[in-house]
Amino acid sequence: MRHQARRCLLQALYAWQQNDGGASVPQILAEFLRRTKVGDEAYFREVFPGAVADVGVARTLCTPSLDRPWEQVDLVERAILILAVHELRVHPEIPGGVVLNEAIELAREFGAPESHRFVNAVLDRVRRALSTAPPAA
Secondary structure: OHHHHHHHHHHHHHHHHHOOOOOOHHHHHHHHHHHOOOOOHHHHHHHHHHHHHOHHHHHHHHHHHOOOOHHHOOHHHHHHHHHHHHHHHHOOOOOHHHHHHHHHHHHHHHOOOOHHHHHHHHHHHHHHHHHHOOOOO
């Protein structure tokens, strides 16, 4: 059920980006909940607004590992990075390896043929950076 929620979260983040952030989070949430089986609904309801709010943090953490500017990263890849960075930061109860594996699977399913390699490389660096960062005060 959590994997299905992540699939829907990826799609919701993609839709939000397609509208340049113009569609409201409650509007997208309502639309997805009305039309789609989101799996773990509580997780979807919690993570989507948090991931949207954390886009700037995801961008900051991913940028040093990117081979191109953030704006040039494919929207699917960017949505996967946003989701995974949010999970790595806000959900320490989920092992980092699980977050990376889920992100790689989403990239294989929805991304370009080599997206999973790109996503893996970027998120592996982000995970290491987060694990060595001092705890937030």
